[in-house]
Amino acid sequence: MELQVTNSPFNQEQVELLNRLIPTLTDGQRLWLGGYIAAFQAGAVAAAPTGLVGLNGQNATGAAATVSAPAVSREVTVLYGSQTGNSIGLSKKLAKKLEEQGLQVTLSSMGDFKPNGLKKIENLLIVVSTHGEGEPPDNAISFHEFLNSKRAPKLEGLRYSILALGDTSYEFFCQTGKDFDKRLQELGATALVPRVDCDVDFDEPAAEWMNDVLASLSSTPVAGGTVTSEAVTAAVSSGESEFNRTNPFKAEVLENLNLNGRGSDRETRHIELSLEGSNLDYEPGDSLGVFPENHPRLVDELIAAMGWNADERVTINKNGDQLSVYEALLRHYEITAVTKPVVEQLAKLSPESGLAALLADDAAFRNVMNSSDLLDLVQDYSLKGIAATPFLAVLRKIPARLYSIASSSKAFPDEVHLTVRTVRYAARGRERYGVCSVHLAERIEAGDTLPVYIQHNPNFKLPENPDTPIIMVGPGTGVAPFRAFLGEREEIGAEGKTWLFYGDQHFSTDFLYQTEWQRWLKDGVLTKMDVAFSRDTEQKVYVQHRMLEHSKELYQWIQEGASIYICGDEKKMAHDVHAALISILQQEGGLSPEQAVDYMTRLQQEKRYQRDVY
Ligand code: NAP
Numbered sequence: 001m002e003l004q005v006t007n008s009p010f011n012q013e014q015v016e017l018l019n020r021l022i023p024t025l026t027d028g029q030r031l032w033l034g035g036y037i038a039a040f041q042a043g044a045v046a047a048a049p050t051g052l053v054g055l056n057g058q059n060a061t062g063a064a065a066t067v068s069a070p071a072v073s074r075e076v077t078v079l080y081g082s083q084t085g086n087s088i089g090l091s092k093k094l095a096k097k098l099e100e101q102g103l104q105v106t107l108s109s110m111g112d113f114k115p116n117g118l119k120k121i122e123n124l125l126i127v128v129s130t131h132g133e134g135e136p137p138d139n140a141i142s143f144h145e146f147l148n149s150k151r152a153p154k155l156e157g158l159r160y161s162i163l164a165l166g167d168t169s170y171e172f173f174c175q176t177g178k179d180f181d182k183r184l185q186e187l188g189a190t191a192l193v194p195r196v197d198c199d200v201d202f203d204e205p206a207a208e209w210m211n212d213v214l215a216s217l218s219s220t221p222v223a224g225g226t227v228t229s230e231a232v233t234a235a236v237s238s239g240e241s242e243f244n245r246t247n248p249f250k251a252e253v254l255e256n257l258n259l260n261g262r263g264s265d266r267e268t269r270h271i272e273l274s275l276e277g278s279n280l281d282y283e284p285g286d287s288l289g290v291f292p293e294n295h296p297r298l299v300d301e302l303i304a305a306m307g308w309n310a311d312e313r314v315t316i317n318k319n320g321d322q323l324s325v326y327e328a329l330l331r332h333y334e335i336t337a338v339t340k341p342v343v344e345q346l347a348k349l350s351p352e353s354g355l356a357a358l359l360a361d362d363a364a365f366r367n368v369m370n371s372s373d374l375l376d377l378v379q380d381y382s383l384k385g386i387a388a389t390p391f392l393a394v395l396r397k398i399p400a401r402l403y404s405i406a407s408s409s410k411a412f413p414d415e416v417h418l419t420v421r422t423v424r425y426a427a428r429g430r431e432r433y434g435v436c437s438v439h440l441a442e443r444i445e446a447g448d449t450l451p452v453y454i455q456h457n458p459n460f461k462l463p464e465n466p467d468t469p470i471i472m473v474g475p476g477t478g479v480a481p482f483r484a485f486l487g488e489r490e491e492i493g494a495e496g497k498t499w500l501f502y503g504d505q506h507f508s509t510d511f512l513y514q515t516e517w518q519r520w521l522k523d524g525v526l527t528k529m530d531v532a533f534s535r536d537t538e539q540k541v542y543v544q545h546r547m548l549e550h551s552k553e554l555y556q557w558i559q560e561g562a563s564i565y566i567c568g569d570e571k572k573m574a575h576d577v578h579a580a581l582i583s584i585l586q587q588e589g590g591l592s593p594e595q596a597v598d599y600m601t602r603l604q605q606e607k608r609y610q611r612d613v614y
Contacts, residue, residue, distance in 0.1 A: 081140025134172025408487030466494030478568020
């Protein structure tokens with residue numbers, strides 16, 4: 001309802017000002033303003049000479065003196081659920097900003113958080129990603145389960161907000177964030193500011209959400225003083241490099257080799273990059289983000305299918321930077337994944353195309369999303385005719401690809417190594433290329449540069465105690481971080497036992513880094529190695545079969561306190577290896593199936609079972 005002189009206590013000038021301002025406010029700003037006025041009023045009353053406040057509680061101007069909102073705690077709990085480290089990074093940033101506002105912050109992984117304490121919390125901020133097919137990340141699983149169980153308490157006193165991270169090219173976009181939001185509401189909690197769902201390019205929406213959260217918390221009258229949390233200050237690292245995801249470092253390529261032998265069906269690039277001058281640092285278990293370029297052939301085909309002029313200039317961002325259509329499609333925009341927001345926008349640009357009907361049919365849309373790239377969409381829905389400028393404006397910025405780092409920075413100072421499998425396949429009569437892997441395999445050579453950044457991953461870290469035994473399971477390129485683990489353990493002279501389970505298709509052509517493992521075995525850095533070459537025998541042999549063959553000894557290592565690490569394919573391998581570990585616990589430890597599952601959960605909580613899988 002619009003404010004008027006007749007329906008409000010304001011004069012014409014005030015009404016006009018308010019009517020101009022109010023529609024421009026975000027939810028968070030409105031909340032903040034409400035609280036600010038309440039606090040202002042309370043402050044004005046408190047500051048007013050007592051004589052001016054009448055017996056009926058009215059001050060000299062006639063306004064009520066008791067409008068302030070109830071004082072709430074200035075303590076804020078920030079919980080993150082993170083698989084690749086983005087949520088952790090954002091949570092630390094948020095914690096720092098909250099502290100700067102004088103709030104007392106408790107920052108914790110959901111995995112470390114004791115859910116019984118939830119009842120005592122007044123302000124809860126959640127930053128959580130979604131993993132796989134709409135599942136919570138590993139360190140959010142137990143908290144997610146608890147909240148959705150009957151044991152979850154009523155949370156009427158809780159105010160919360162959620163920043164959900166996801167990728168619109170997946171069907172269950174930001175599902176975990178949505179789950180938490182729904183459940184917290186069911187339990188009676190109140191949203192401080194609405195949940196924000198972020199696509200892969202999350203910086204801007206995340207910053208806006210943080211501002212709204214800060215505004216709404218600072219608008220609340222304070223109960224008690226402010227305390228600074230040392231834990232958080234310590235967690236926010238200082239002396240960081242100026243290079244990050246939004247300002248990547250141009251790393252020079254030092255080496256680009258194919259690790260597979262002649263005759264292999266597979267191609268795996270070992271890439272060495274220089275980090276010299278970047279001040280970037282990493283630990284074993286961290287990942288490297290690489291910004292790739294699209295395949296020039298696909299760009300040419302898309303331009304031809306749309307009938308665009310490749311040299312036409314288009315504006316690519318809010319700063320007004322311009323590129324040619326060709327350059328923009330090559331370097332700036334994503335043209336492979338088909339996401340719902342993009343199709344929705346294209347449907348508006350081409351109402352006759354049939355895209356609106358596709359969007360209305362969930363199953364058909366899912367099928368298109370899982371099997372088509374932008375060129376397929378253009379051809380199947382006759383999108384020719386949309387001009388380059390509006391078409392490109394709806395596309396996502398090309399996201400970086402994350403690769404588990406395959407080197408120890410202690411062993412290779414100022415370098416970072418990657419192990420990248422080249423993805424190529426044919427579909428619907430056309431060659432398809434993994435965007436980054438094919439860029440690296442076909443169009444990058446020593447001397448070129450690549451825009452990169454370090455993605456820290458505290459969820460995949462060597463045990464602090466170098467004497468702790470480690471069991472590493474990494475078939476295919478999943479072995480990459482274990483080259484970093486062993487390089488690190490060699491450099492620091494760690495005494496702990498190490499056991500690697502590795503597999504690929506053929507011994508003779510696909511044994512990645514064979515000579516390095518052999519040297520480490522000889523030197524004792526690697527205590528044991530078991531391999532499973534799946535296509536050298538009639539029956540397929542996988543890493544989990546080798547684990548089951550050695551179940552007694554493996555159980556023994558776990559009893560001795562070994563930490564278990566899995567890296568590689570999430571969809572099948574990681575589930576099968578998990579199932580093998582459960583069988584080993586039952587078989588060797590005499591546990592029931594439920595006890596074995598609980599045991600694995602405990603290992604996970606104790607950070608003795610860590611996975612880097614996707
Ligand atoms: P891959 O396709 O996983 O193949 C490696 C070996 O695993 C092959 O011998 C394969 O056998 C076998 N395998 C197939 N199904 C399996 C199962 N259910 N259980 C155990 N082993 C199984 O190798 P890749 O091409 O290097 O792919 C690795 C995967 O890991 C990719 O999905 C990649 O994205 C992911 N990855 C993730 C990370 C990470 O999360 N940080 C790092 C590196 C790689 P057959 O082919 O004979 O069936």
